[in-house]
Amino acid sequence: MTTAEYDVVVAGAGTAGCYAAATVANRGLDVAILERKPAEEAGHIACGDALKGASEFPEAIPREQIEPAFTNTGVDHGRFEIPEEDTVLEIPIPGELAVIDRFEYGRRLIDGAQDAGVDIHFDTVVKDVVQNGKIDGLEAVQDGESKTYEADVVIDAAGALSTLQDEADLSEATFDTNVTYSQFCSAYREVVEVEEPVEWDDALVFKPTERSAGYLWYFPRTDTEINAGLGFQMNEDPMELVDALKRDLREREEFEGATVEDKLGAALPTRRPYDSAVAPGFMAVGDAAGHVNPTTGGGIAGAAYAGQYAAEQAVEAIEDGDVSEAALWEYNERVMDHFGARYAALDVYNIFTTAYDIDDLMGLLARLPVSALSEALYSGSADLTLSLKLKTALKSFGHWGTIIDLYRTKGHADDLLDHYEAYPDSPEAFDDWMDQRDAILDRVYATTGADPKY
Numbered sequence: 468m469t470t471a472e473y474d475v476v477v478a479g480a481g482t483a484g485c486y487a488a489a490t491v492a493n494r495g496l497d498v499a500i501l502e503r504k505p506a507e508e509a510g511h512i513a514c515g516d517a518l519k520g521a522s523e524f525p526e527a528i529p530r531e532q533i534e535p536a537f538t539n540t541g542v543d544h545g546r547f548e549i550p551e552e553d554t555v556l557e558i559p560i561p562g563e564l565a566v567i568d569r570f571e572y573g574r575r576l577i578d579g580a581q582d583a584g585v586d587i588h589f590d591t592v593v594k595d596v597v598q599n600g601k602i603d604g605l606e607a608v609q610d611g612e613s614k615t616y617e618a619d620v621v622i623d624a625a626g627a628l629s630t631l632q633d634e635a636d637l638s639e640a641t642f643d644t645n646v647t648y649s650q651f652c653s654a655y656r657e658v659v660e661v662e663e664p665v666e667w668d669d670a671l672v673f674k675p676t677e678r679s680a681g682y683l684w685y686f687p688r689t690d691t692e693i694n695a696g697l698g699f700q701m702n703e704d705p706m707e708l709v710d711a712l713k714r715d716l717r718e719r720e721e722f723e724g725a726t727v728e729d730k731l732g733a734a735l736p737t738r739r740p741y742d743s744a745v746a747p748g749f750m751a752v753g754d755a756a757g758h759v760n761p762t763t764g765g766g767i768a769g770a771a772y773a774g775q776y777a778a779e780q781a782v783e784a785i786e787d788g789d790v791s792e793a794a795l796w797e798y799n800e801r802v803m804d805h806f807g808a809r810y811a812a813l814d815v816y817n818i819f820t821t822a823y824d825i826d827d828l829m830g831l832l833a834r835l836p837v838s839a840l841s842e843a844l845y846s847g848s849a850d851l852t853l854s855l856k857l858k859t860a861l862k863s864f865g866h867w868g869t870i871i872d873l874y875r876t877k878g879h880a881d882d883l884l885d886h887y888e889a890y891p892d893s894p895e896a897f898d899d900w901m902d903q904r905d906a907i908l909d910r911v912y913a914t915t916g917a918d919p920k921y
Contacts, residue, residue: 476618483753484624485576486774489527492584510573513733520768525775528579536572537565546670601747640746649702650738656696664690739811745795808887815880822917
């Protein structure tokens with residue numbers, strides 16, 4: 468067995484891992500990424516390919532290095548198809564949006580990390596953590612050989628339901644261990660080439676599945692190359708994803724004669740961000756910390772910034788000679804301040820949808836004001852005045868009970884957003900903060916009748 472020593476070791480060469488490692492390297496510390504895939508496959512990740520906030524990425528990997536992977540920057544709205552209501556909603560998407568070639572993007576991320584001075588170890592499968600009071604490194608197998616990677620800080624960027632967290636003893640830390648498969652989504656996507664340009668190449672297309680547990684998407688990489696996929700919440704009965712997607716493709720005339728270029732499946736978090744993603748010598752970022760918009764599945768931009776914030780805090784802690792939980796805590800605060808609070812509020816609407824019939828939800832969705840939907844999907848809240856409530860109620864005959872519950876739920880989401888914006892500045896205040904947060908969620912469950920998610 469061989470041993471390698473680094474200041475920081477990162478598990479996973481995805482968005483969060485590459486930005487974290489590049490940030491560390493740019494600060495002059497030694498850092499390695501352990502990537503389980505071979506070099507020629509690294510960066511090939513199942514993804515919807517939609518990237519929101521494309522203009523505001525961290526500088527650790529320059530934007531111009533990844534920009535050639537942006538294949539469609541002309542998307543400016545979402546197109547919600549509701550067949551049961553014979554309705555199509557065109558909902559504006561605030562901010563810059565791009566649809567990307569995810570494999571090309573992934574390769575360019577890896578190149579950017581290597582250019583920054585990161586050592587990337589491909590074909591390296593992490594098997595265990597090295598722990599002695601704190602996380603001191605990782606045990607891995609590289610090309611069939613066992614290898615120990617020692618580090619002052621380990622950053623877990625290994626994706627949804629990361630095995631590192633199963634191997635580590637985090638029972639004495641604030642690190643969130645209230646994590647189960649039921650808080651995640653199983654997804655499958657195909658990249659499909661169609662014969663004629665689609666009419667909706669400026670839109671992200673969404674459509675409900677047969678159950679309220681998921682949705683279909685059609686995201687145009689170009690006007691003839693479409694990322695088509697779907698997912699379902701893992702707390703529901705399993706869905707035959709491949710068959711369900713193929714059935715819908717067959718029913719859409721624009722896909723007649725289309726060819727499949729690539730296919731891949733994955734799990735992704737559809738839950739709130741981890742309450743705390745730090746433990747002594749250990750941090751989690753991106754999907755490994757629930758850093759995904761739970762209503763849309765979008766997580767690339769959040770992962771990039773989580774990687775930067777974790778790396779900056781790790782460097783500061785290492786330079787101070789203290790990698791304790793308290794020394795790493797500011798990372799949690801920065802995540803919650805940037806996007807974590809908003810994602811936690813959006814998760815309330817995910818909880819809401821689990822308690823209602825799909826037809827009722829789609830009928831209500833078809834009648835809600837477009838401006839309110841746009842705000843709710845991306846900001847975690849929406850301005851719903853009394854006059855707007857009355858107008859919506861008049862249009863929503865037959866859904867009044869649901870709409871009353873929705874407005875009550877919206878109030879709870881606002882309360883939760885306010886509470887997350889007062890995220891504690893130290894681990895000492897963490898338990899009290901969680902107790903207050905859980906009391907707000909109890910009101911959500913009482914209003915909706917949904918089963919507790921956490």
